Amino acid sequence: MINGLKFLLMPSGEKAVAKPNDVLDRILERHDKKIFQLNNLIHPSPQAEPRHTFTPRIPASEMAMATLSGRQRLKILPIMPRLLLEMEKSAGFYKERFQPASNHISAEALKEIEELAFAKGATAVNYVKIPGDSIFEGKAAPEPYALVFTVKMDKEKMDTAPSFDAFREVARGYMRMAVIANIVTNRLRKLGYAAYPGTALGGLSDYCRLAELASIGAIGYHGLLISPEDGALLRINTIYTNIENLPIPAENPHAWVRDFCSRCKKCVRSCPVDAIYEQPQPQPNGRVKCIEAKTCLDYFAANFGCAICIDVCPFSQMGYDVIKERFRGNPNAAHFTIPMKIELEFKEEEIGRLSD
Numbered sequence: 001m002i003n004g005l006k007f008l009l010m011p012s013g014e015k016a017v018a019k020p021n022d023v024l025d026r027i028l029e030r031h032d033k034k035i036f037q038l039n040n041l042i043h044p045s046p047q048a049e050p051r052h053t054f055t056p057r058i059p060a061s062e063m064a065m066a067t068l069s070g071r072q073r074l075k076i077l078p079i080m081p082r083l084l085l086e087m088e089k090s091a092g093f094y095k096e097r098f099q100p101a102s103n104h105i106s107a108e109a110l111k112e113i114e115e116l117a118f119a120k121g122a123t124a125v126n127y128v129k130i131p132g133d134s135i136f137e138g139k140a141a142p143e144p145y146a147l148v149f150t151v152k153m154d155k156e157k158m159d160t161a162p163s164f165d166a167f168r169e170v171a172r173g174y175m176r177m178a179v180i181a182n183i184v185t186n187r188l189r190k191l192g193y194a195a196y197p198g199t200a201l202g203g204l205s206d207y208c209r210l211a212e213l214a215s216i217g218a219i220g221y222h223g224l225l226i227s228p229e230d231g232a233l234l235r236i237n238t239i240y241t242n243i244e245n246l247p248i249p250a251e252n253p254h255a256w257v258r259d260f261c262s263r264c265k266k267c268v269r270s271c272p273v274d275a276i277y278e279q280p281q282p283q284p285n286g287r288v289k290c291i292e293a294k295t296c297l298d299y300f301a302a303n304f305g306c307a308i309c310i311d312v313c314p315f316s317q318m319g320y321d322v323i324k325e326r327f328r329g330n331p332n333a334a335h336f337t338i339p340m341k342i343e344l345e346f347k348e349e350e351i352g353r354l355s356d
Contacts (some may be wrong), residue, residue, distance in 0.1 A: 019192065034094040047133040076171065083174050147256070149236070166304060203237075217234075222313065275293075277289070
């Protein structure tokens with residue numbers, strides 16, 4: 001944490017030679033290792049993928065964080081130290097295995113937990129049993145179930161992306177997620193349940209995948225979750241738990257989102273470095289690849305975290321309900337999911353009005 005703060009406060013000229021490219025990866029790896037202090041872990045399946053690196057290929061001097069003005073550093077200071085502090089708190093829950101009093105929760109207690117999460121700023125909460133291929137290669141999960149929640153980012157600030165203001169809003173979202181995860185984890189433990197907060201930034205598992213499996217939303221062509229509450233203007237975190245009787249959804253009602261994505265592709269057209277594939281690419285392990293990660297990351301690092309694809313997404317601009325009403329009401333709408341391709345007639349002017 002101290003190294004991260006030193007880099008943030010370092011004069012721009014010194015940052016160019018400080019080799020800070022991998023500072024976030026190093027912080028996350030240090031947190032990740034704490035889980036292996038616990039026994040009885042849930043390990044990834046052979047189909048699991050590694051977590052994408054946060055270390056770009058560009059020189060340190062070209063990273064946006066190396067060019068912050070004094071005023072910008074002052075504006076980000078209330079957020080970044082708090083985020084790093086809350087991440088340290090999250091890691092502290094992994095010092096030893098919590099011994100739960102029960103693995104079943106009452107409806108009243110679960111309602112209390114949900115209301116606490118919403119009161120602290122969550123916009124959606126749902127549950128999932130963690131599949132092995134959603135745990136990153138080389139990592140592990142402390143418990144087999146997860147509470148998954150989202151927070152919303154401010155649309156006006158994200159409309160300026162890529163910009164410092166958009167970057168600051170994203171950082172604020174991560175900070176709020178860490179705070180919520182730590183508060184809810186504490187409450188679950190006081191009620192007698194095992195609970196371990198996910199790392200707000202990074203993490204041991206694929207949060208987008210878990211959120212889709214929990215039916216909070218669906219992953220769009222930009223590889224990010226789209227939800228009814230927030231469109232694509234959201235961040236995701238988890239709390240791992242031992243509770244076996246969580247109300248896990250049987251099916252996802254949001255799968256139609258990819259039908260829309262397959263005809264919209266505004267994120268594809270808007271990406272300044274063409275990092276989003278025209279058609280998501282199926283992988284040998286059964287997963288789907290939506291973006292060229294290294295190309296995305298280099299531009300991301302040089303341009304305050306970019307976020308153009310989040311902002312231009314029609315679900316962020318117009319809202320989930322508006323698009324669903326118009327799109328699903330079209331009898332000629334294409335209905336298919338990644339990676340299948342079906343040629344159907346479609347009124348192109350309708351999708352044009354929604355995606356422009």
